[in-house]
Amino acid sequence: MPKFDVSKSDLERLIGKSFTVEEWEDLFLYAKCELDDFWEENGEIYFKADSKDTNRPDLWSAEGIARQIKWALGMEKGLPRYKVEKSDVVVYVDEKLKDIRPYGVYAIVEGLKLDEEALKQMINLQEKVALTFGRRRREVAIGIFDFDRVKPPIYYRAAEKTEKFVPLGFTEELTLEEILEKHEKGKEYGHLIKHKPYYPLLVDSEGKVLSMPPIINSEITGRVTTETKNVFVDVTGWDLRKIMLALNVVVTALSERGGKIRSVKVIYPDFEIETPDLTPKPFEVELDYIRKLAGLELSDGEIKELLERMMYGVKLEDGRAKLLYPAFRDDIMHARDVLEDVLIAYGYNEIEPEEPKLAVQGRGDKFTDFEDAVRELMVGFGLQEVMTFNLTNREAQFSKMHLPCGEHPEECADYFNHPPTELVEIENPISPKWSALRNWLLPSLLDFLSRNTHEEYPQKIFEVGKATLIDESRETKTVSESKLAVALAHPRVTFTEAKEILDSVMRHLGFEYELEEVEHPSFIPGRAGKIVVGGEVIGVIGEVHPTVLENWGLEMSVATFELFLRPLYTDPYL
Known part of the structure; x- marks a missing residue:
């Protein structure tokens, strides 16, 4: 979040009014900022501000803060006009x-x-x-x-x-x-x-x-x-x-x-x-929506006044507020964004908290307990747990794994949809390195091993983590699945060593499974298999292909398996 310094006297000159330092601490909240610190220098007081909203660049300067506070205090109201x-x-x-x-x-x-x-x-x-x-x-x-x-x-x-x-x-x-x-x-x-x-x-x-x-x-x-x-x-x-x-x-x-x-x-x-084009932008919101989600008994006139204090032009008509907001804002995408402005103008500190009255009894999520049990099981097998990032990139998920899916998705059809052929990618990533959500965990484990080649071998690691898959049947078009991935790295590691751990996992969880040989570019031919439970493919096991090891800068052999955990979970309440 952006941080910046502003002068107290400069802010007050822009607003046209003076305040104590204590008052300023509350005033900054109107501009979606927090007062981190203040100090005196040559008789002048300076504030260090921390913006809480990366979608409001208009609030990243003394001018923007002063303008917002003037309106919030009612010194000005309605849509600001610029000739x-x-x-x-x-x-x-x-x-x-x-x-x-x-x-x-x-x-x-x-x-x-x-x-x-x-x-x-x-x-x-x-x-x-x-x-x-x-x-x-x-x-x-x-x-x-x-x-x-x-x-x-x-x-x-x-x-x-x-x-x-x-x-x-x-x-x-x-x-x-x-x-x-x-x-x-x-x-x-x-x-x-x-x-x-x-x-x-x-x-x-x-x-x-x-x-x-x-x-x-x-x-x-x-x-x-x-x-x-x-x-x-x-x-x-x-x-x-x-x-x-x-x-x-x-x-x-x-x-x-x-x-x-x-x-x-x-x-x-x-x-x-x-x-520049400073034409105001239109938006509409239902007044009852504001009242319901705010939990406040606000009249139409009160809502109008609060919106005008947040620099909206407001026209009330048939239970709706027809709004115009300034051209220096681009963060109004949903009625909730307008609701937030209403609450800021009203004052979060003025809202009396109420304890929710729920006719239910809370309990821990049983699948989370199951994931924790799997973690304890893997530690019991002598493996070290790692936690890697969900964010990754197309190169790590496909290119470094010797998979053609990134450029030719149709060629991945025979890889039993593991990993899936499409990534959930970020439209405007901060860095190309963090431009997508991973759809399998093995690349993350290989990345971890590549950063620890200076450590003693053998290295035996595992992760219980999330993979994000495309699912057109869901509202979000995606689904987050829990997976277990294991990677074993040392000079004499084999497919058999990885299979022994997989056998133990399945035996402790009470499942029988089968292995079916598969040709998969990420693994050595003849040393890779599908993990099948109840006729459903839930994962893959194999020795990592030398090309993949070279792509990750690894000189040690690596054997691995990865599987979905949801098919291995039985709800204790069913």
């Missing part, structure tokens, strides 16, 4: 950027009065949005420039790697390739464009470089100081909707400092747009 005047500034976007960094949106903010604290907040907001909301600049990168040093029209174009400019913080020109090698930001973010045929460059009509998105601004136009009165804001990325939101967050924050927003025409090869 956007048209400018004659045009930005032309190069078609060659389509597969490099295709989109850019822009705005001008004039008449700013920036002191050191305002400048600090502007830079911090820029960095926090790009770092967290923008996935470390991969999806959103922001540049802010002294507009008085820029000569429109402006061009967002593909540049040769040998082109030069003076990057921010340097005094000499560097080629674009040298910037990636020598500049601190080039080293940190160069991987985002390093292997592209061209590099993005933002230049004005005189050829002056504004920035090299998403890496670094130029020293000439990209250094904003307390003397700067007018700024040009640039946001680039891959998702036009997402970078538009980031632009809205930045320009409305600057507007809270007295800035006047002016729009910019952006001309793409096949369309053109005017940015």
Whole structure:
């Protein structure tokens, strides 16, 4: 969650009212923040804030916090309005950027009065949005420039790697390739464009470089100081909707400092747009839904007032609230999101807790008890328990396991659906390493062994964990299944050693099973089998294929088995 520092006097100047430090601790809750700490420096009090909501980048600065608190206290109410005047500034976007960094949106903010604290907040907001909301600049990168040093029209174009400019913080020109090698930001973010045929460059009509998105601004136009009165804001990325939101967050924050927003025409090869677009967004919610889930006896008028204190435009009609919310928000996806705002405005501390009256008697989940019993059983066999992450990636689940499922799912049909041929993948992963939910546990155990090759052998490990499978019959289209996986690693390990442990597990659980030979790319041919109970395939056993061992950097042989636990569980209440 984003953390940032804000000045008490700056916040109070933006709100127009003073508060004690103790009062501020409660006020931060209106902005979905927690006051982590405060300290005094040169007679000034600073707060360290911790945002509790990664979907509200508009609250990651003093301007956003002050705005939210002003409305929550009733000093302002209803939908905040921002006037956007048209400018004659045009930005032309190069078609060659389509597969490099295709989109850019822009705005001008004039008449700013920036002191050191305002400048600090502007830079911090820029960095926090790009770092967290923008996935470390991969999806959103922001540049802010002294507009008085820029000569429109402006061009967002593909540049040769040998082109030069003076990057921010340097005094000499560097080629674009040298910037990636020598500049601190080039080293940190160069991987985002390093292997592209061209590099993005933002230049004005005189050829002056504004920035090299998403890496670094130029020293000439990209250094904003307390003397700067007018700024040009640039946001680039891959998702036009997402970078538009980031632009809205930045320009409305600057507007809270007295800035006047002016729009910019952006001309793409096949369309053109005017940015920023601060048109409010619509939503509807039933008033009875708010009352029911809040557990509060609120009149229609009271709900309306609470919503207006959270910056909604509200019109009540036929038992529903027709809402408009600000363009710098993109987190209203369900009526529960509106309910949360109502409760924030009402005050969580004002809600009297009630003990639920339930005509039931609680008890522990018996299947969880069964999983614990299996764990104790495995420890009794001399195995060490490990706990690995449910998040993984396609390479670990398929490529490293010598499986073609990732590219050719149909070729996995004969592998008795173990592992399943499809992964549940995350749409916007923070890291490619954690981009999917695992559908079998063996890759996780091999990863664990690969990180412990320096430890003494034999290594005998197990895990009772979850695998997430696709199930179209369910509302969520997925199901989380409990599995047991065992891996044995030492120079003389064999299929037989793994089978002996499997025999003991089945005998203690009271099940008979059969093994059916199977050809499976993850295992040595002739040394792999399906585990069958009552005619149902519940798992796999075998010696891991040398190619798989090599993929994981393992020199020791590994024998393993993995099975579903649910088919081996008998409910004691049935």
